[in-house]
Amino acid sequence: MNALHICAGHLPQRAAELLDLVRARAPRVHCLMNTVVQKLVADGLSALGAIPSMTSSPEEVASFVAKADALSVNLGTLDATRRQAILIGAEAAVRLGRPWVLDPAHCDYSPPRAVFARELLVQGATVLRANAAEHVLLTVPVDVVSIRTGEADTVSLDHNTLSICNGHALMAKVTGTGCLSGAVAAAFLAVTADRFAASASAMLAMGAAAEMAAEHARGPGTFEPALLDALANLTSEDIIKRARVLDEQG
Amino acid sequence: MNALHICAGHLPQRAAELLDLVRARAPRVHCLMNTVVQKLVADGLSALGAIPSMTSSPEEVASFVAKADALSVNLGTLDATRRQAILIGAEAAVRLGRPWVLDPAHCDYSPPRAVFARELLVQGATVLRANAAEHVLLTVPVDVVSIRTGEADTVSLDHNTLSICNGHALMAKVTGTGCLSGAVAAAFLAVTADRFAASASAMLAMGAAAEMAAEHARGPGTFEPALLDALANLTSEDIIKRARVLDEQG
Amino acid sequence: MNALHICAGHLPQRAAELLDLVRARAPRVHCLMNTVVQKLVADGLSALGAIPSMTSSPEEVASFVAKADALSVNLGTLDATRRQAILIGAEAAVRLGRPWVLDPAHCDYSPPRAVFARELLVQGATVLRANAAEHVLLTVPVDVVSIRTGEADTVSLDHNTLSICNGHALMAKVTGTGCLSGAVAAAFLAVTADRFAASASAMLAMGAAAEMAAEHARGPGTFEPALLDALANLTSEDIIKRARVLDEQG
Numbered sequence: 001m002n003a004l005h006i007c008a009g010h011l012p013q014r015a016a017e018l019l020d021l022v023r024a025r026a027p028r029v030h031c032l033m034n035t036v037v038q039k040l041v042a043d044g045l046s047a048l049g050a051i052p053s054m055t056s057s058p059e060e061v062a063s064f065v066a067k068a069d070a071l072s073v074n075l076g077t078l079d080a081t082r083r084q085a086i087l088i089g090a091e092a093a094v095r096l097g098r099p100w101v102l103d104p105a106h107c108d109y110s111p112p113r114a115v116f117a118r119e120l121l122v123q124g125a126t127v128l129r130a131n132a133a134e135h136v137l138l139t140v141p142v143d144v145v146s147i148r149t150g151e152a153d154t155v156s157l158d159h160n161t162l163s164i165c166n167g168h169a170l171m172a173k174v175t176g177t178g179c180l181s182g183a184v185a186a187a188f189l190a191v192t193a194d195r196f197a198a199s200a201s202a203m204l205a206m207g208a209a210a211e212m213a214a215e216h217a218r219g220p221g222t223f224e225p226a227l228l229d230a231l232a233n234l235t236s237e238d239i240i241k242r243a244r245v246l247d248e249q250g
Numbered sequence: 251m252n253a254l255h256i257c258a259g260h261l262p263q264r265a266a267e268l269l270d271l272v273r274a275r276a277p278r279v280h281c282l283m284n285t286v287v288q289k290l291v292a293d294g295l296s297a298l299g300a301i302p303s304m305t306s307s308p309e310e311v312a313s314f315v316a317k318a319d320a321l322s323v324n325l326g327t328l329d330a331t332r333r334q335a336i337l338i339g340a341e342a343a344v345r346l347g348r349p350w351v352l353d354p355a356h357c358d359y360s361p362p363r364a365v366f367a368r369e370l371l372v373q374g375a376t377v378l379r380a381n382a383a384e385h386v387l388l389t390v391p392v393d394v395v396s397i398r399t400g401e402a403d404t405v406s407l408d409h410n411t412l413s414i415c416n417g418h419a420l421m422a423k424v425t426g427t428g429c430l431s432g433a434v435a436a437a438f439l440a441v442t443a444d445r446f447a448a449s450a451s452a453m454l455a456m457g458a459a460a461e462m463a464a465e466h467a468r469g470p471g472t473f474e475p476a477l478l479d480a481l482a483n484l485t486s487e488d489i490i491k492r493a494r495v496l497d498e499q500g
Numbered sequence: 501m502n503a504l505h506i507c508a509g510h511l512p513q514r515a516a517e518l519l520d521l522v523r524a525r526a527p528r529v530h531c532l533m534n535t536v537v538q539k540l541v542a543d544g545l546s547a548l549g550a551i552p553s554m555t556s557s558p559e560e561v562a563s564f565v566a567k568a569d570a571l572s573v574n575l576g577t578l579d580a581t582r583r584q585a586i587l588i589g590a591e592a593a594v595r596l597g598r599p600w601v602l603d604p605a606h607c608d609y610s611p612p613r614a615v616f617a618r619e620l621l622v623q624g625a626t627v628l629r630a631n632a633a634e635h636v637l638l639t640v641p642v643d644v645v646s647i648r649t650g651e652a653d654t655v656s657l658d659h660n661t662l663s664i665c666n667g668h669a670l671m672a673k674v675t676g677t678g679c680l681s682g683a684v685a686a687a688f689l690a691v692t693a694d695r696f697a698a699s700a701s702a703m704l705a706m707g708a709a710a711e712m713a714a715e716h717a718r719g720p721g722t723f724e725p726a727l728l729d730a731l732a733n734l735t736s737e738d739i740i741k742r743a744r745v746l747d748e749q750g
Contacts, residue, residue, distance in 0.1 A: 036288040036304050038536040042675035047720050052675065053609065054536050057579035060610045067609055079307035079331070081579070109303065109317055110310045173482065175292040175302065216718070218466070220297050221478025228721025232673065286538040286554050329557035329581070359553065359567055360560045423732065425542040425552065468716070470547050471728025 005160050006197045012243035015201035016236030018188050023049040027190030030068035031183055032056050032086050034076025034105060037176030040224070041072075044180040047231035048205075050187040058085045065092040069190035071100035072183040073120070075113045083116065094124040099189035099198075101127040103182040108133040126189060127199050129182040145199045147185065149178055153203040154248065157196040161248035164200060166207025173220035177227070181206045184231075200245075208242040209234050255410045256447045262493035265451035266486030268438050273299040277440030280318035281433055282306050282336050284326025284355060287426030290474070291322075294430040297481035298455075300437040308334045315342040319440035321350035322433040323370070325363045333366065344374040349439035349448075351377040353432040358383040376439060377449050379432040395449045397435065399428055403453040404498065407446040411498035414450060416457025423470035427477070431456045434481075450495075458492040459484050505660045506697045512743035515701035516736030518688050523549040527690030530568035531683055532556050532586050534576025534605060537676030540724070541572075544680040547731035548705075550687040558585045565592040569690035571600035572683040573620070575613045583616065594624040599689035599698075601627040603682040608633040626689060627699050629682040645699045647685065649678055653703040654748065657696040661748035664700065666707025673720035677727070681706045684731075700745075708742040709734050 006014055028051045033041050038054050045052040053064050058081060065071055071093040073086055093100040102125040104117035114137045121128060121141055128140055129147040140146040146156045153164045171177040184206055188198040212234065213226035256264055278301045283291050288304050295302040303314050308331060315321055321343040323336055343350040352375040354367035364387045371378060371391055378390055379397040390396045396406045403414045421427040434456055438448040459480035466480075467473035506514055528551045533541050538554050545552040553564050558581060565571055571593040573586055593600040602625040604617035614637045621628060621641055628640055629647040640646040640656075648654045653664045671677040684706055688698040712734065713726035 034304075035285050035535055036292055039539065039675060040289065042536055043673075043720065043724075046673045046675060053606065054534075055577050055606070055610070057577065059580070059612065060578065063610055077305050077307065078310065080309070106303065106305070110305070110313055112309065173293075173296045175289060175296060217479075218476075219479030219482040220293065221475030221480075221482070224293075224478075225475060225721030225725060226718075228724075229717075229719030230721075232719040232721070284554075285535055286542055289539065327555050327557065328560065330559070356553065356555070360555070360563055362559065423543075423546050425539060425546060467729075468726075469729030469732040470543065471725030471730075471732070474543075474728075475725060 006200065008162055008245040008247040011162060011200055011204060011245045012240045014197050015204045016239045018192060018198060018201045019205055019234065019239060020236055021191040022187055025191055026051055027069040027187055028053065028067060029070050029072055029183055029186045029190065030064045030089070031072045032061065032082070032089050033072065033074045033179060036077060037179045040176040041180050041183045043228050044231055045183055045187060047228045048184060048187060056082055056085045058088055061085045061089045062092045065089050065098065066096060068098060070186040071098055072186040073100060074103040074105050074179050074182060075107060075117060076105035076179065078113055090120060090123055099126040099186065099195065101129055101182045101186045101189070103129050103179060104134050104138065105179065107137055126195050127185055129185060131178065145195050147199055147203060149181060153207065155196065155200040155203060160196060162200050163246040163248050164203045164207055165244040165246065166204060166211060166242060168210040168214040170214055170217060170220055170223040171210050174224050204239060204243055204245065205234060208239050211242055212238065256450065258412055258495040258497040261412060261450055261454060261495045262490045264447050265454045266489045268441060268448060268451045269455055269484065269489060270486055271441040272437050275441055276301055277319040277437055278303065278317060279320050279322055279433055279436045279440065280314045280339070281322045282311065282339050283322065283324045283429060286327060287429045290426040291430050291433045293478050294481055295433055295437060297478045298434060298437060306332055306335045308338055311335045311339045312342045315339050315348065316346060318348065320436040321348055322436040323350060324353040324355050324429050324432065325357060325367060326355035326429065328363055340370060340373055349376040349436065349445065351379055351432045351436045351439070353379050353429060354384050354388065355429065357387055376445050377435055379435060381428065395445050397449055397453060399431060403457065405446065405450040405453060410446060412450050413496040413498050414453045414457055415494040415496065416454060416461060416492060418460040418464040420464055420467060420470055420473040421460050424474050454489060454493055454495065455484060458489050461492055462488065506700065508662055508745040508747040511662060511700055511704060511745045512740045514697050515704045516739045518692060518698060518701045519705055519734065519739060520736055521691040522687055525691055526551055527569040527687055528553065528567060529570050529572055529683055529686045529690065530564045531572045532561065532582070532589050533572065533574045533679060536577060537679045540676040541680050541683045543728050544731055545683055545687060547728045548684060548687060556582055556585045558588055561585045561589045562592045565589050565598065566596060568598065570598055570686040572686040573600060574603040574605050574679050574682060575607060575617060576605035576679065578613055590620060590623055599626040599686065599695065601629055601682045601686045601689070603629045603679060604634050604638065605679065607637060626695050627685055629685060631678065645695050647699055647703060649681060653707065655696065655700040655703060660696060662700050663746040663748050664703045664707055665744040665746065666704060666711060666742060668710040668714040670714055670717060670720055670723040671710050674724050704739060704743055704745065705734060708739050711742055712738065
């Protein structure tokens with residue numbers, strides 16, 4: 001399981017290191033992403049220093065996952081073809097030992113998505129990223145990192161839980177920032193076997209970038225390009241300076 | 251039909267009230283939207299204060315419409331699956347009493363879209379939003395509000411017609427602003443049974459926001475985020491101050 | 501073949517003329533574009549002065565190509581339906597005498613795309629636009645203009661080769677700028693039969709616009725709207741002033 005049970009006080013330094021590793025290694029992240037936010041997620045990964053790919057064709061997904069270092073799976077705009085591509089992609093990730101993140105987007109709106117999310121969770125997902133309304137419909141297996149995003153982001157594995165209080169309210173006004181945070185988690189998972197530290201670090205990096213972005217935004221419209229700029233300009237010092245992390249009861 | 255036959259002089263005050271109602275009630279708007287502009291439309295609705303959803307899967311659309319307060323249907327990037335989803339979504343909207351807006355995007359380019367638009371119009375659409383080239387191919391049933399967008403936007407029902415002269419030329423340079431205005435109409439329809447006032451108010455709100463956005467834009471690229479900012483920052487006072495509305499012959 | 505074998509010293513003036521022609525004639529460019537970047541490509545074409553359309557439905561593509569002056573084909577997010585639409589669209593373009601550009605996006609990731617790209621190249625493509633990794637997998641027929649984009653863009657036909665050294669590193673951080681440059685080439689091909697000059701001029705226009713955009717950007721996020729502004733604001737004088745073009749060995 002490789003979880004080092006990092007505590008709140010050590011996370012900022014670890015996140016700063018992992019950010020620099022992402023920049024140094026430029027991991028490839030394949031995304032099976034809803035059609036609405038493919039562009040934002042691709043640009044967010046590029047800004048961070050990762051290399052995105054986005055095809056969702058069942059006939060192509062296995063070769064793209066084989067070229068990738070991590071996989072991000074999102075259940076938005078789900079249909080029969082996308083469902084098939086996700087099963088192929090997840091199976092390839094497990095077989096090849098690639099970490100992968102499940103985002104059960106809007107599974108609280110769509111019962112078939114909730115059923116599908118439960119199937120995927122037990123097929124070797126590394127991380128679940130969901131909001132509170134989605135989370136309550138799912139049971140997280142013991143070896144899967146749980147990220148619950150909201151006003152604060154809670155990251156849990158086994159009996160360890162960290163709360164990351166960074167971020168900005170404008171994130172909720174821009175479609176796809178949650179989807180992007182799942183893909184950013186995949187980028188961090190690609191550079192370390194410590195899935196708990198990677199997940200928490202990714203949320204801290206996103207939250208710090210969102211705070212930096214808000215300083216350049218006049219509303220949700222200008223917040224989005226500012227967030228991409230911030231992901232590109234974010235330094236390890238920014239992370240350490242801005243981090244607001246708490247230990248929670250497991 | 252619930253149409254109050256509002257006159258030009260009363261529209262700004264009514265539009266201001268309806269904008270505040272949209273903010274207060276945060277209506278859910280489901281969109282069956284072409285793949286090109288899903289992100290812009292989702293972000294525009296969020297900026298305004300509504301809650302968007304975007305799936306176009308035939309197997310999911312009925313449960314999303316059931317969760318929504320209004321539906322926005324756009325015929326762009328039409329294919330067999332999307333056609334099926336639209337039929338299911340429109341039928342669900344009618345059955346559940348949800349208002350819905352039809353945007354026959356580019357039906358002047360594609361004869362099958364024009365045929366399909368005619369079928370949908372008589373199946374209980376609340377509002378038709380189209381540009382002049384699309385409009386001439388369609389006959390608007392007597393109880394459907396007609397919005398014809400252009401340099402001025404004309405809103406008609408029965409023998410009543412208002413012209414809204416707000417807006418900005420940069421809207422025509424950004425793909426999806428027309429599609430967004432249809433979705434914004436759906437958001438306004440969700441908060442009042444007066445379909446004529448809702449439609450005219452939505453066009454006025456979009457036009458006022460576009461004028462505010464143009465003050466922050468250096469071209470079509472920066473106009474788009476500025477438009478989203480303006481939709482978020484638009485106040486009832488802005489609407490009243492900027493409104494340029496004329497009564498027309500019915 | 502209509503190629504005038506323009507030399508480096510004459511390209512800037514020719515590109516300036518062709519830009520003005522694009523603005524004067526507003527050519528319609530139909531795009532069979534991957535789902536990730538449809539919006540950026542549509543907005544980029546509109547900013548430049550062309551009129552984009554984007555449907556990828558097999559049942560509609562022939563009528564959209566018939567309405568268009570040029571076609572841009574991109575192999576990203578390829579699946580069976582899109583493959584069918586591309587074959588129909590390319591066949592229609594050849595039959596109707598419309599120029600068309602092939603962008604074999606990510607064919608280095610996906611062997612079926614490379615095979616499909618080879619088939620399309622010999623079916624009458626006017627221009628191939630690809631990066632170096634994609635280019636080495638393909639053989640360019642003698643009458644097809646080859647654009648190889650990278651730090652400098654190389655444009656070749658027969659024994660003539662020009663290198664265009666304009667552009668900016670931020671282009672590589674924004675998903676879809678390469679796809680957009682293929683669509684911009686299609687817009688230039690729509691206004692002249694000289695496919696070599698059109699292709700080289702399009703790359704020069706894109707490169708000059710990118711340089712102008714970078715002056716307004718704080719990172720990749722603000723670079724994208726700035727690029728659209730620059731495509732709209734670009735003048736023939738900007739092209740002549742900024743051009744850095746070299747003759748190469750054929």
